[in-house]
Amino acid sequence: MISKLLQKLAFLRLRLSTKLMVTYILLTVVPMSILGYVSYWQYTKSIEEQIGEYMPRFLVQANANIKKHMDELSALPELLFNSESTVAILRRDAYQSRADLNRDQFEMNSFLTRTYLTSGNPDVIGVYLLSKNRVFESSKLSYSGMDWSRAFTYYGQDLKLRSNVKVILPRDIGLRFIDNVPYVMIMKQIEDVDNRKNLGMMFIAVRLNFISSVLGDLENSDQADMWLMTRQGQIIYHSNPAKIGMLDENISRYPILNGSFRTSSDEGQRLVSVNRSQELDWVLVHSVPLKKLTARTDFVKMATIFVFIGLVVVSIIMYSLFSQRVTRPLKRLNRLMKHVEMGKFNVDLKVESKDEIGALAGSFNSMVSTIRELIQKNYHIEIRQKEAELYALQSQINPHFMYNTLETISMAVEEDEKESVVEMVTLLGRMLRFSVNNKSKFVTIAEEVQHVRDYLTIQKFRFEDRLTFSIVNSLPPSAGETLYAAHFLLQPIVENAIKYGLEARKGVNIQITVSQEYSARTGKQDMVFRVRDNGPGITAERLEQLERTMREDAWAGKDASFGLSNVNARIGLLHGGDYGVQLHSIEGVGTEVSVRFPVLDAADVERIEKEGKQHEYNPDINR
Secondary structure, three states: OHHHHHHHHHHHOOOHHHHHHHHHHHHHHHHHHHHHHHHHHHHHHHHHHHHHHHHHHHHHHHHHHHHHHHHHHHOHHHHHHHOHHHHHHHHOOOOOOHHHHHHHHHHHHHHHHHHHHOOOOOOEEEEEEEEOOEEEEEEOOOEEOOOHHHHHHOOOOOOOOOOOEEEEOHHHHOOEEHHHOOEEEEEEEEEEOOOOEEEEEEEEEEEOHHHHHHHHHHHHOOOOEEEEEEOOOEEEEEOOHHHOOOEOHHHHHOOOOOEEEEEEEOOEEEEEEEEEEOOOOEEEEEEEEHHHHHHOOOHHHHHHHHHHHHHHHHHHHHHHHHHHHHHHHHHHHHHHHHHHHOOOOOOOOOOOOOOHHHHHHHHHHHHHHHHHHHHHHHHHHHHHHHHHHHHHHHHHHHHHHHHHHHHHHHHHHHOOOHHHHHHHHHHHHHHHHHHHOOOOOEEEHHHHHHHHHHHHHHHHHHHHHHEEEEEEEOOOHHHHHHOEEEOOOHHHHHHHHHHHHHHHOOOEEEEEEEEEEEEOOOOEEEEEEEEEEOOOOOOHHHHHHHHHHHHOOHHHOOOOHHHHHHHHHHHHHHHOOOOEEEEEEEOOOEEEEEEEEEOEOHHHHHHHHHHHHHHHHOOOOOO
């Protein structure tokens, strides 16, 4: 009594999840599994044993009946000797006229029809007699694939069968009846006993319907298969007519040819029973799925089902009553967790219980509160940092460019190149307005392309023949004015290409393309800027270092990779990790920089900027 009480108290001290699991296993899983397994195993074993013992005996009797019927059919050629006129025709070696031959053929064909096709032999569908370069035939069905007049080269000769009968399969003779009626051909040599001469060769085509009558109702099972085949696996008859004439490649793997065994296939395990006829050398096979056998249940299966249903109902009721108090707060927790996954952290899970669920609710509320505070603190820092990076990039590039441009203008003034001075001043003014006055993070594609064109044109004044460039915009003219890109993407990349290209070569060529391309990664059309140069290229080690730097913070350093890292970081911040900068370079050949970002129209830009302002004032919104 005390030990039982201690056991109960020990169970009460277990965690709630352990209690639920132990209760469910003890009440449902264990007893149902044991009972179901034992009952099903015993049932299938008994069914297999019964069918495995009964079916081979049936096949033996079926093979004997088939053999008996084949013996009866094999005796049919002897009916020729019941008519003296037919024997006389067969003994005749030559004819005085064609009319005599036609008369004999008509008389013999009529005899074959009366004797074999209309005298109570429903299985016979054709009789053919080859005798001394003559062909006598009578058939119930039209046929093809066989020219009896040319069969003398083989069948017209003395095959020394004597009184024996040979069974020929359709594939061996090539004869095919209309609608592919299944048949076998019985071949027997006609011997003139009185004169001891060979009178010819007789072929009787026998329809295989008699096998269906021999097998009875056994082959009418929905899922059982039954077939008759040669020892080599050629199927003579099958319960599925489509398989007649096919080859059973598994016959070589049959462990026995008289008895029953279990085998596996794509459809599951099957019980196969076989019997081989020694006289005909044919194999009769019966195959049935084990699940078909177990489907015909008896008292054992019904009792098992009722017990199983009873245990399931009882266990479900007990489990539902016991776990109802637990599942309700867990469902609320799951619902609030989905809100947290979406970035909505203004949630509170109120649970008054003091068990594990209550402790979990308190931990969840504490976690959400901590995350909310960290986001509020760190998000503003990140935004300010990214804005400072863009400002630092522009302030880093602009003074150097301004100094070099003003110096070029000064030289042009001294050389009295007024038109060049006016053009450079105009381009410089437009670039300054683009860099300073644009308060939005986005500009149209046309504005971005025009800005980099102005930049390259000014650099062309400075470096003259050492710099050539081309810009190919494959977008429609209207798209350039209606589609948008992040501000200041192309100039940092072009500036790097000019700097390192002219340091290593006497001249550099810059090619810029603007296009829309399908991306397998995003599954849609993306906007792509490509900047190619014929500079010195980048070594594999340096290329790997640059890619690693771009994946890190853009503040990592202010070397040549600073502009690429900044562009890549801004695109990733605005559009996600599927977009950004990609580098392709061959040392000594050149470099290609691809800038990929989504196709944006005015509505997209408005939405992104609106979300950015909401992030600034409400840190609980999902970033």
